[in-house]
Amino acid sequence: MDSTLGAYDIADLRELARRRLPKGVFEFMDRGNGDEVALANNREAFERIKLVPHALVDTSSRSQEITLFGNRQKMPIVIAPTGSAGLNWFEGEIALARAAAAAGIPFTLATGSMTSMERVAEQAGGTLWFQIYMWPDRSLSHGLVERAKAAGYQALVVTVDTPVPPGREYNLRNGMTVPFRFTRRNVTDVLMHPRWVATVLARYLLTSGMPRYENYPTEVKARITAAPMGRSMMVTDSLTWEDLKALRRIWPHRLLVKGILRPQDAVLAADCGADGVIISNHGGRAVDSTMAPIEVLPSVIEAAGKRLTVMVDSGFRRGADVVKALALGAAAVLVGRATLYGTAVAGEAGAARAIEIYRDEIDRILGLIGCPDVAQLDRDYLALSKSA
Numbered sequence: 001m002d003s004t005l006g007a008y009d010i011a012d013l014r015e016l017a018r019r020r021l022p023k024g025v026f027e028f029m030d031r032g033n034g035d036e037v038a039l040a041n042n043r044e045a046f047e048r049i050k051l052v053p054h055a056l057v058d059t060s061s062r063s064q065e066i067t068l069f070g071n072r073q074k075m076p077i078v079i080a081p082t083g084s085a086g087l088n089w090f091e092g093e094i095a096l097a098r099a100a101a102a103a104g105i106p107f108t109l110a111t112g113s114m115t116s117m118e119r120v121a122e123q124a125g126g127t128l129w130f131q132i133y134m135w136p137d138r139s140l141s142h143g144l145v146e147r148a149k150a151a152g153y154q155a156l157v158v159t160v161d162t163p164v165p166p167g168r169e170y171n172l173r174n175g176m177t178v179p180f181r182f183t184r185r186n187v188t189d190v191l192m193h194p195r196w197v198a199t200v201l202a203r204y205l206l207t208s209g210m211p212r213y214e215n216y217p218t219e220v221k222a223r224i225t226a227a228p229m230g231r232s233m234m235v236t237d238s239l240t241w242e243d244l245k246a247l248r249r250i251w252p253h254r255l256l257v258k259g260i261l262r263p264q265d266a267v268l269a270a271d272c273g274a275d276g277v278i279i280s281n282h283g284g285r286a287v288d289s290t291m292a293p294i295e296v297l298p299s300v301i302e303a304a305g306k307r308l309t310v311m312v313d314s315g316f317r318r319g320a321d322v323v324k325a326l327a328l329g330a331a332a333v334l335v336g337r338a339t340l341y342g343t344a345v346a347g348e349a350g351a352a353r354a355i356e357i358y359r360d361e362i363d364r365i366l367g368l369i370g371c372p373d374v375a376q377l378d379r380d381y382l383a384l385s386k387s388a
Contacts, residue, residue, distance in 0.1 A: 010354065042284050043315050064359070068331060087178075093109060095348040128151075129254075134239050158244065165235060244257065248273035269304070309331045324382065328382070
């Protein structure tokens with residue numbers, strides 16, 4: 001098999017995934033929320049930041065290794081939590097986690113994954129983080145934290161930017177639900193993608209039944225009826241900073257807060273004992289018309305960077321995007337959709353291809369801008385517009 005899978009950049013992987021997946025599954029992964037203003041601005045923000053190459057620099061021994069939370073890793077990226085990996089590929093979470101382990105980077109498992117945290121830990125290994133949405137019944141969420149601790153996860157990522165389910169009307173139009181079920185709206189779409197039916201849906205039906213949220217407690221899973229993707233996840237609109245303090249008391253490892261867009265909130269996260277924040281607008285999938293995370297990165301670092309490890313996600317599609325974030329001071333970048341595209345195309349091999357594309361592009365950009373080591377990246381490599 002061609003190791004490139006016919007994909008030479010992330011856009012190629014996206015197109016291959018679009019062809020392979022039912023429209024409803026693909027759009028749940030690919031699209032944003034509302035009028036998708038934030039989705040578009042996430043990309044446009046990178047275009048407003050220009051690179052300034054340094055000439056005649058010896059970059060023959062380029063390195064993109066970083067140290068994150070005391071651990072040396074081969075690349076400056078982390079796999080973001082994405083709940084649809086298991087719909088893109090049979091037990092796609094395991095495939096994606098294995099690709100991350102092989103690449104020497106952390107993998108973050110989502111609360112809403114279709115494979116249990118214990119099975120991912122047993123079968124994938126590597127550096128594992130667990131993402132959690134707090135639920136109305138805090139005792140159930142704390143039970144989930146205890147499971148992650150027992151399974152050996154090394155960081156807890158608390159997502160705070162979706163206190164209520166986003167609208168995402170396209171999920172309603174497409175009739176895609178979790179737990180998955182055939183509906184009048186999706187039956188034709190699904191049956192037009194027989195390869196997905198045979199390699200994903202049928203395999204679940206022959207083993208565990210229709211895909212569902214496998215990290216939910218048994219009694220909760222039994223109560224959940226099929227609801228549109230994105231609206232079937234349990235979240236709570238009563239989450240406060242006191243909840244973060246409570247998590248700090250029961251979680252002994254790294255505690256990260258994902259979904260921060262205000263410098264003041266990063267300071268409050270540090271006050272509550274967080275070890276890091278992930279600046280994020282949920283990839284444009286939560287509040288529409290928000291600023292792009294790359295735009296607010298400098299102000300968050302200025303406010304709390306000495307107290308926190310500051311990372312960023314949303315809209316990263318090129319190695320150049322990653323380099324720009326590192327030059328602005330980010331400790332690492334989380335990528336979500338890109339590796340999901342790869343997983344949808346070829347499971348572990350597809351996810352590995354997505355990671356390889358980032359590795360190659362970052363390496364090439366470092367050479368082109370005259371930077372021998374990502375640790376040396378700073379604003380001297382950038383030209384910022386007034387709005388950046």
